Each structure stands twice: as C-alpha cells, then as structure tokens.
Amino acid sequence: MSINRHNNRTGSFASGPVFSCRNVVLLFVDGLGVGSSKNNPTLTYDGTLFNFQETTAQWKSIDATLGAPGIPQSATGQTSLLTGVNAQAKLGRHATGFPGPHLREIIKEHSVLKQLTDAGKSARFINAFRPLFWEISEERKWTLSTTTIATLAADLPFFSLDDLTAELSVYQEFTNQDLIDKGFNVPLWTPEHAGRVLARNCQKYDFSLYEFFKTDHAGHSMDREYCEDILGKLDLFISSFLSATPSDTLVLLTSDHGNIEDCSIKTHTTNLIPLMCWGDDAEIALSQIGSLTDIVPLILSAV
Numbered sequence: 001m002s003i004n005r006h007n008n009r010t011g012s013f014a015s016g017p018v019f020s021c022r023n024v025v026l027l028f029v030d031g032l033g034v035g036s037s038k039n040n041p042t043l044t045y046d047g048t049l050f051n052f053q054e055t056t057a058q059w060k061s062i063d064a065t066l067g068a069p070g071i072p073q074s075a076t077g078q079t080s081l082l083t084g085v086n087a088q089a090k091l092g093r094h095a096t097g098f099p100g101p102h103l104r105e106i107i108k109e110h111s112v113l114k115q116l117t118d119a120g121k122s123a124r125f126i127n128a129f130r131p132l133f134w135e136i137s138e139e140r141k142w143t144l145s146t147t148t149i150a151t152l153a154a155d156l157p158f159f160s161l162d163d164l165t166a167e168l169s170v171y172q173e174f175t176n177q178d179l180i181d182k183g184f185n186v187p188l189w190t191p192e193h194a195g196r197v198l199a200r201n202c203q204k205y206d207f208s209l210y211e212f213f214k215t216d217h218a219g220h221s222m223d224r225e226y227c228e229d230i231l232g233k234l235d236l237f238i239s240s241f242l243s244a245t246p247s248d249t250l251v252l253l254t255s256d257h258g259n260i261e262d263c264s265i266k267t268h269t270t271n272l273i274p275l276m277c278w279g280d281d282a283e284i285a286l287s288q289i290g291s292l293t294d295i296v297p298l299i300l301s302a303v
Contacts (some may be wrong), residue, residue, distance in 0.1 A: 035256020195240025
C-alpha cells in the first residue's frame with residue numbers, strides 16, 4: 001500500500017508505505033551471498049542465522065549485479081548500497097577496491113548519511129577507527145573506503161579506540177582481538193558482548209550503519225574452516241544484537257556481492273545476496289526492496 005505519510009520529526013511529506021519504526025539500523029556484511037554450492041560454509045558452520053535453508057529470519061534474495069556484465073565488486077556495490085544510485089550503470093562496469101573519482105562524486109552527493117543529516121536526522125557510522133586514521137591527510141581520507149567517504153560527505157565525526165573502550169562504538173572485528181594482536185590496549189569482548197554494545201549505541205540515533213568485512217577476507221582465503229569460524233562468530237554477534245534491540249527498530253542486513261558462500265573459488269561470485277530484515281516493519285521493508293539501489297530510498301522513507 002502506497003500512501004502519503006507525514007513525518008512528525010521533519011514536518012515534510014514522503015510518498016511510500018507507512019512505517020512505524022522509531023529508528024533504522026543497516027548492518028553491512030561484505031561478501032555474503034546466497035549459494036547452493038557443496039563448498040558453501042553457510043550451510044555447515046555452527047549456527048543457522050546465515051544458513052538460508054534453515055534461518056528463521058525474514059529475508060529474500062536481491063540482485064547485486066544491477067545489469068552490469070561480469071562479477072560484482074566492492075567499489076560499485078557499496079556505492080550503490082549507500083547512495084541508492086546505480087553506480088554500475090553510471091560506470092558501465094563493476095569497479096573493485098575503494099571508490100575512484102567518479103564514484104566518490106556520487107557518494108559525496110548521495111551518501112545516505114548526508115541525505116539524513118541534511119534532513120535534520122541523527123545518523124552515525126558506528127565503527128571505531130585506529131589512531132592512524134587521524135594521522136593521514138584529509139585528502140587521503142577521501143580515497144579510503146565507501147563507508148569512510150559516506151561519513152566524510154555528511155561531515156560527521158568518526159569514533160576512536162577511546163570511544164570503543166568507553167563502549168560507545170564497535171570495531172569492524174567486533175571482539176577486538178585484531179586490535180590486541182596489533183598491540184592496542186583495548187578490552188577483549190565476546191561476540192555476544194559486542195552485539196549488546198552495538199545494540200545500545202544504535203538506539204541513540206535515527207539511523208546507524210555498521211560494517212563487517214572479514215566475511216569477504218575469509219571468502220578470498222578459500223579456507224573453509226576459517227570461513228565457518230567467521231560465520232559462527234558473526235552469528236553470535238548479530239543474534240546478541242537482535243536480542244537487545246527493541247522491535248520498533250527496523251534492522252536491515254545485506255551485502256555488496258557474494259563470496260564466502262563458495263569456498264571453491266578465490267573471487268567474488270555472481271550469486272544473489274541476502275536482504276535480511278527484523279522488527280515490526282520487516283515485512284513492509286522486504287516488500288519494497290528488489291536490489292541494492294532500493295535500500296537507501298527505503299531508509300529515507302522509514303527514518
């Protein structure tokens with residue numbers, strides 16, 4: 001059902017379905033596809049959340065290729081995810097790695113974080129950054145990840161490891177073991193504790209974004225045991241987060257391309273990717289999204 005609704009927090013009108021949610025969280029899990037391969041660790045890891053033959057979550061498969069030939073890649077996929085603009089169509093191809101100049105211009109103008117802050121909403125990228133980030137030039141920062149550029153475009157602050165220690169933020173490797181191995185004095189968290197920290201902080205904002213990319217690293221490794229370990233920890237983390245999140249929060253989880261679901265190849269895959277939804281508005285959200293470019297318009301409508 002599509003009707004006009006009044007947004008009480010902005011006084012503006014938007015066309016679209018009626019959402020009852022208080023806020024929205026987007027969990028971006030890099031390199032997670034839906035596959036049926038015999039070499040698919042999502043079917044055999046110790047958990048069921050990402051086993052799409054058994055999961056109890058509300059979910060659907062969506063398109064990550066967006067009409068471009070070849071295998072989906074990170075720069076274009078993440079740009080499309082975080083802007084609602086078909087970056088693959090703009091470039092006429094898939095682009096790997098960090099966004100180049102053309103993609104950066106799209107993110108600068110259409111970042112979901114920028115669009116929300118421009119509309120007077122509170123929005124944050126929840127991930128914590130290491131001290132090195134503050135040592136590099138502003139020009140260099142604009143050449144980093146899509147999530148970093150999306151935050152810079154909104155002129156929003158970044159979280160530090162001090163914020164992480166104060167439990168105001170979560171690192172991309174949510175147990176902090178990677179940081180400890182590098183010599184940083186931060187607490188070691190269980191996945192469950194990290195999930196609760198994330199849940200608590202996401203309630204502070206109209207929109208929160210969290211990025212996890214070790215799934216993509218694991219998929220490239222072709223090491224099935226490693227992939228299953230990463231999926232198991234991620235399952236515990238997300239499950240704990242969901243248990244601590246009220247039902248009037250709309251939670252979306254999706255990816256930019258497939259990878260970890262097929263350990264027989266080192267590259268990304270052309271598989272469909274999952275869109276997983278939780279909360280009172282989950283069914284409405286699922287009905288509105290068919291590809292990566294539909295997610296930002298839905299967030300803008302729901303927040």
